[in-house]
Amino acid sequence: MVNTYTYHTSENVIRLVQITDPHLFKDEKGELLGINTQASFNQVLTEIGQSDFNYDIVLATGDLVQDSSDEGYLRFCENVKSLQKTVFWIPGNHDFQPKMFDILNQHHGNISPIKHILLGEHWQILLLDSQVFGVPHGQLGQYQIDWLEAKLKEHPQRYSLVVLHHHILPTNSAWLDQHNLRNSLDLAYTLAPFAKVRGILCGHIHQQIDGEWNGYKIMATPSTCIQFKPDSNSFALDTLQPGWREIELHHDGRIETRVKRIQHAEFLPNMLGDGY
Ligand SMILES: [Fe+2]
Numbered sequence: 001m002v003n004t005y006t007y008h009t010s011e012n013v014i015r016l017v018q019i020t021d022p023h024l025f026k027d028e029k030g031e032l033l034g035i036n037t038q039a040s041f042n043q044v045l046t047e048i049g050q051s052d053f054n055y056d057i058v059l060a061t062g063d064l065v066q067d068s069s070d071e072g073y074l075r076f077c078e079n080v081k082s083l084q085k086t087v088f089w090i091p092g093n094h095d096f097q098p099k100m101f102d103i104l105n106q107h108h109g110n111i112s113p114i115k116h117i118l119l120g121e122h123w124q125i126l127l128l129d130s131q132v133f134g135v136p137h138g139q140l141g142q143y144q145i146d147w148l149e150a151k152l153k154e155h156p157q158r159y160s161l162v163v164l165h166h167h168i169l170p171t172n173s174a175w176l177d178q179h180n181l182r183n184s185l186d187l188a189y190t191l192a193p194f195a196k197v198r199g200i201l202c203g204h205i206h207q208q209i210d211g212e213w214n215g216y217k218i219m220a221t222p223s224t225c226i227q228f229k230p231d232s233n234s235f236a237l238d239t240l241q242p243g244w245r246e247i248e249l250h251h252d253g254r255i256e257t258r259v260k261r262i263q264h265a266e267f268l269p270n271m272l273g274d275g276y
Contacts, residue, residue, distance in 0.1 A: 005086070005114040007056060014119045017048060017083070018245040020061040020203030021092065021223035024076055026069035033237060034270030037066065037225040038075070040242045043265045044224040045082050051260070053246050057117070058083050059125070061203035061221070062092025062165035064100065073103040077111055087111045090127045092165040092204060093136045093179070116151055123249045124155050128164040136179040138166025138204075145190050152194045159253045160197045162187075162216075167205045169218050172231040176205055188214055199255045201247070207238065208259045217255050221245040226269050226276070235276075237269045 007014070022041040023032050030037060058080065065072030080087045087110055091097050105113045115127040126148055130138035140148075152160060166181040181187070191197045191214070199217040206228040209220035222243035229236040243261035250256065 004116045005112055007119045009120045012251045014123055014249040015055040016057055016059055016247040017055040018059045018221050019224055020221050021063040021206055023063055023066040023225050024072040025067050026071040033226050033273035035225050035267045040267045041224045043262050044242050044244055047262050058085050058087040059163055060087055060089040062090050063094040066094055068096035077107040077109055081109050090165055091129055091131045093131055122159055122251045124158045125161045126151050130164040130166045130181055138181040139183050145186055149190050161199045163201045165204050167202050167220055168213055169209055169211045171205050174233045175235050198253055219257055237271055
């Protein structure tokens with residue numbers, strides 16, 4: 001089995017689109033706290049298609065399906081065909097991995113199971129699995145840490161973007177921050193010897209973060225469905241709209257990025273929801 005995907009380009013900039021946390025259901029009409037997650041996902045995909053951002057690949061960063069259904073994963077595979085570029089993915093806490101792997105890996109569309117991507121001459125992307133089965137918080141197991149270290153050692157001359165579902169920087173929401181990546185210190189120790197690591201990208205928190213941690217650019221991205229309110233100790237939703245992220249990896253190691261939100265439809269959740 002091939003374990004590395006090589007994206008050949010002589011361009012000076014590599015462009016990525018990130019979509020995250022679609023939470024699809026078996027039923028196309030399924031709702032999460034009053035938002036039809038299929039409809040909001042469709043709207044995000046439509047508006048990505050309408051944008052003039054000429055992306056090279058797509059990263060889908062977990063919580064693809066809310067109810068472990070075959071139908072949810074199959075519909076995800078069908079839906080992302082419209083993006084017309086290779087889609088790479090990682091699991092989130094809500095994903096059911098046996099089913100997710102079966103369906104996404106057998107899919108003969110534009111979805112790739114590969115977790116190590118070499119892009120052009122200057123960059124690599126490392127996709128990690130931070131799921132702990134059955135619980136919402138995240139942890140990088142020893143296999144993930146060892147794999148990450150091995151890939152960084154194999155390509156020390158490349159700038160690296162590390163991708164995982166769970167968040168590292170706090171959202172200042174106690175209910176959500178207890179579900180963070182628990183062993184971020186292990187990640188820090190693993191990355192520290194490699195001077196060309198530039199960024200860490202996650203989903204999970206259904207809100208935007210553009211921050212910095214140990215010198216790495218930290219990016220978290222709105223969900224394609226419901227949004228969680230920052231700085232709220234107890235569970236609270238936001239009325240911000242579903243979105244996605246554009247990322248540009250420059251040949252000199254710079255990362256430029258921006259969050260986009262849908263503009264041609266409006267999704268408002270049931271604000272009285274008390275958890276998800
Ligand atoms: Fe999540």
